[in-house]
Amino acid sequence: MHSRKTPAADSGSFAATEARIRRTHQRFPAFRRDAAVLVRLVRHIQAQVHDAANAILREHGLNHTDYNILIMLYGSADHAMNPSQLGGAAGEKSANLTRICNGLVDRGLVDRVADPHGDRRKVLLSLTRRGVELLEALLPGMTDLLDRCMLGFAPAERDQLERLLKRLLGNVEALVHPA
Amino acid sequence: MHSRKTPAADSGSFAATEARIRRTHQRFPAFRRDAAVLVRLVRHIQAQVHDAANAILREHGLNHTDYNILIMLYGSADHAMNPSQLGGAAGEKSANLTRICNGLVDRGLVDRVADPHGDRRKVLLSLTRRGVELLEALLPGMTDLLDRCMLGFAPAERDQLERLLKRLLGNVEALVHPA
DNA sequence: ACTGATTAATTCAGTTATGAACTATAATGC
DNA sequence: GCATTATAGTTCATAACTGAATTAATCAGT
Numbered sequence: 375m376h377s378r379k380t381p382a383a384d385s386g387s388f389a390a391t392e393a394r395i396r397r398t399h400q401r402f403p404a405f406r407r408d409a410a411v412l413v414r415l416v417r418h419i420q421a422q423v424h425d426a427a428n429a430i431l432r433e434h435g436l437n438h439t440d441y442n443i444l445i446m447l448y449g450s451a452d453h454a455m456n457p458s459q460l461g462g463a464a465g466e467k468s469a470n471l472t473r474i475c476n477g478l479v480d481r482g483l484v485d486r487v488a489d490p491h492g493d494r495r496k497v498l499l500s501l502t503r504r505g506v507e508l509l510e511a512l513l514p515g516m517t518d519l520l521d522r523c524m525l526g527f528a529p530a531e532r533d534q535l536e537r538l539l540k541r542l543l544g545n546v547e548a549l550v551h552p553a
Numbered sequence: 554m555h556s557r558k559t560p561a562a563d564s565g566s567f568a569a570t571e572a573r574i575r576r577t578h579q580r581f582p583a584f585r586r587d588a589a590v591l592v593r594l595v596r597h598i599q600a601q602v603h604d605a606a607n608a609i610l611r612e613h614g615l616n617h618t619d620y621n622i623l624i625m626l627y628g629s630a631d632h633a634m635n636p637s638q639l640g641g642a643a644g645e646k647s648a649n650l651t652r653i654c655n656g657l658v659d660r661g662l663v664d665r666v667a668d669p670h671g672d673r674r675k676v677l678l679s680l681t682r683r684g685v686e687l688l689e690a691l692l693p694g695m696t697d698l699l700d701r702c703m704l705g706f707a708p709a710e711r712d713q714l715e716r717l718l719k720r721l722l723g724n725v726e727a728l729v730h731p732a
Numbered sequence: 733a734c735t736g737a738t739t740a741a742t743t744c745a746g747t748t749a750t751g752a753a754c755t756a757t758a759a760t761g762c
Numbered sequence: 763g764c765a766t767t768a769t770a771g772t773t774c775a776t777a778a779c780t781g782a783a784t785t786a787a788t789c790a791g792t
Contacts, residue, residue, distance in 0.1 A: 388719065388722060390638075390642065391642055393628075394625060394628030394629055394642065395628060396628075397628045397629070397630070398624060398627055398628040401627070402689065402692050402696075404692070404693065404696045405692060405695075405696050405699070406696065406699055406700065406703070408703065408708075408711045408712075408715065409699035409700065409702050409703045409711075410699055411715055412702070412703075412711070412714060412715060412718065413602055413699065413702065415715070415718040415719065415722055416595055416598050416599050416602070416718065417599055417602075417644055418644050418722055419595050419718065419721055419722050419725050420595050420596055420599040421644045422722070422725040422726055422728060422729055423592055423595070423596075423725050423728070425729050426725065426728035426729050429729070442596075445577060446573060448577055448580070449572075449573030449574060449575075449576045449577040450573055450576070451576070459569075463569065463570050463573065465596055465597050465600045510581065513581050513583070513584060514583065516584075517581075517583045517584050517585065519728060520584070520585055520588035520589055520592065521585065521588065522724060522727070522728060523588050523591070523592065523721065523724050523725055523728070524585070524587065524588045524591075524724070525724050526720065526724070527717075527720070527721075529587075531717060532587045532588075532591070533587075534713065534717065535591060535714070535717040535718075535721070536587065536590055536591060536594070538706075538710060538713065538714040538717070539591065539594040539595065539598065539714075540567065540594065541705065541706070542598055542702065542706075542714070543567060543594055543597055543598050543601070545701060545702050545703070545704050545705070546598050546601040546602050546605065546702055547601055548701070549601060549602070549605035549698060549701060549702070550601055550604050550605050550608070
């Protein structure tokens with residue numbers, strides 16, 4: 375018996391990717407190396423974190439998306455948010471959010487009630503006691519993962535990276551919601 | 554008639570997200586603000602770029618994933634790669650890659666043949682003439698997207714961001730393939 | 733008040749992605 | 763040579779996600 379992990383491929387060595395980007399730029403000069411590299415870096419980082427988080431969370435019966443929803447609620451002022459806030463915060467489309475929350479509600483981790491404040495279209499999602507407990511049981515593992523991401527980064531470097539990424543985010547948000 | 558765009562949510566304003574992360578940190582001090590912010594930034598950036606690219610590519614009958622495969626092949630030395638190289642480069646799992654390439658082969662954009670060099674397990678994927686043509690028709694739009702990502706970034710800032718992201722990638726790769 | 737446009741959330745059909753199992757070939761050790 | 767182990771690629775069942783349509787409630791202008 376084999377296959378303890380997905381064979382996938384050697385995702386390491388971004389060097390080959392860079393060589394490809396360079397060649398593309400040669401064949402099609404308008405294609406800018408720098409931007410392409412950045413976008414691909416972001417893509418790879420996101421994919422790896424996603425996979426690593428999934429691997430950790432699987433044994434608790436959750437995936438990275440579920441976790442993201444739970445931690446957003448955990449961080450919110452009263453452990454409660456509307457679906458649309460939550461979707462925006464977690465970067466999930468509303469249709470997907472409904473599905474995810476259905477699952478979390480079914481498992482008793484999240485509560486879904488009509489929003490008491492006026493607007494009867496709205497819904498309030500909140501962590502149940504069990505949701506809080508599960509999340510807090512998960513947090514050490516996830517915290518450790520985050521720590522390992524930051525190995526070798528000086529505080530000033532983290533700040534700088536954060537600042538630059540925020541500007542990048544500003545730019546890419548303008549792509550979808552133009553003006 | 555309404556709904557010209559998915560309602561989704563206000564993905565803008567990362568500020569609320571930061572407030573949540575701060576609260577989480579207060580309730581669970583081991584949870585580091587900086588790392589969490591960075592990971593969520595990466596997630597949001599990737600999601601937005603993905604959506605924007607999909608919107609552009611849709612009218613050509615492709616999605617962002619398809620495009621990524623094609624551009625990898627385009628950038629490779631002889632417009633040809635093995636599935637596993639390609640999967641690694643594009644950040645796709647092998648099972649998914651098979652499916653994607655099936656589609657591209659069916660549409661006559663990609664050629665799939667036995668790798669001529671010895672190893673009979675291997676397969677070679679390459680761009681067809683049509684694949685090259687379609688890709689080159691697409692590239693101006695995608696190039697423009699990339700350009701808009703970089704608005705307001707000085708060359709030195711791009712370099713710095715690239716360097717920092719590469720280090721981050723190094724760290725996150727170690728998460729999945731430990732040691 | 734009433735019409736038309738917006739917004740919140742969900743539903744739905746179709747697409748895309750995942751983990752595990754499987755087949756076939758190649759490499760390694762003995 | 764032969765057994766063991768590893769790798770390349772695919773298949774399959776299931777899960778996750780998407781865009782568009784739908785329902786219901788609010789809002790804005792008149």
